[in-house]
Amino acid sequence: MIQSILKFIFPPLCLHCEAETERLFCKGCQGFFELIQPQGRCVCCFQESSTRGPCANCLKEKRWHIQCSAALDDCAPTRTFMQKVQQGHSPHLIKSAASFMVAQYTCLGWPSPDLLIPLTRLLFFRKNDSSYLLAKEIGKYLEVPVSPSLFHIKKNKWVLWPRFVAEEKVVLLIHPKSVSPEEIDILYEALYTSFPKRIYLLSLLGRSLAPHA
Numbered sequence: 001m002i003q004s005i006l007k008f009i010f011p012p013l014c015l016h017c018e019a020e021t022e023r024l025f026c027k028g029c030q031g032f033f034e035l036i037q038p039q040g041r042c043v044c045c046f047q048e049s050s051t052r053g054p055c056a057n058c059l060k061e062k063r064w065h066i067q068c069s070a071a072l073d074d075c076a077p078t079r080t081f082m083q084k085v086q087q088g089h090s091p092h093l094i095k096s097a098a099s100f101m102v103a104q105y106t107c108l109g110w111p112s113p114d115l116l117i118p119l120t121r122l123l124f125f126r127k128n129d130s131s132y133l134l135a136k137e138i139g140k141y142l143e144v145p146v147s148p149s150l151f152h153i154k155k156n157k158w159v160l161w162p163r164f165v166a167e168e169k170v171v172l173l174i175h176p177k178s179v180s181p182e183e184i185d186i187l188y189e190a191l192y193t194s195f196p197k198r199i200y201l202l203s204l205l206g207r208s209l210a211p212h213a
């Protein structure tokens with residue numbers, strides 16, 4: 001009885017299109033939640049590429065220090081999902097997002113990371129920064145420590161926590177949204193002084209190759 005009253009007052013609606021559903025998203029929207037196939041994408045900037053390994057642009061720019069990938073394509077329902085995740089208020093949404101990212105990490109066959117670094121802002125990371133919450137959740141799955149040590153302080157400026165060292169470590173950067181090739185360069189510039197062995201970047205949402213839904 002109470003359940004049906006609650007259902008009447010708060011009908012369970014799809015987070016994106018508000019169609020009635022028992023799940024977070026309706027059947028129509030769920031179809032967009034498929035892991036991106038990394039084939040046909042550059043391993044460095046994750047843009048479309050017909051070659052294996054770095055694309056022509058990454059080779060030209062010598063951008064091969066960070067390998068990037070994303071779990072879900074950027075389309076309207078997945079963007080709504082990411083926006084809700086970015087609000088950082090819902091632990092079950094963070095958990096679902098982290099599961100997609102862990103699944104994609106496994107599919108990519110990347111090596112086990114030694115360290116997760118959320119790409120986060122300096123002041124608010126402990127409260128509800130979505131990068132930090134995602135990294136914490138992914139860290140639990142992969143049993144890897146999380147180190148918030150790289151901070152976005154202003155446009156095109158990332159700083160490393162003073163004296164942070166990742167010597168000989170495989171570092172996995174975590175962010176809800178894909179990062180532009182230029183930002184990848186800026187991140188590497190900030191990170192390389194900590195001497196990591198290899199750097200990977202995984203985001204929840206990647207850039208879509210198809211026109212946006």
Ligand SMILES: [Zn+2]
Pocket residue numbers: 014015016017018019025026027028029030
């Ligand atoms: Zn829907």
Ligand SMILES: [Zn+2]
Pocket residue numbers: 042043044045046047054055056057058059
């Ligand atoms: Zn590339």
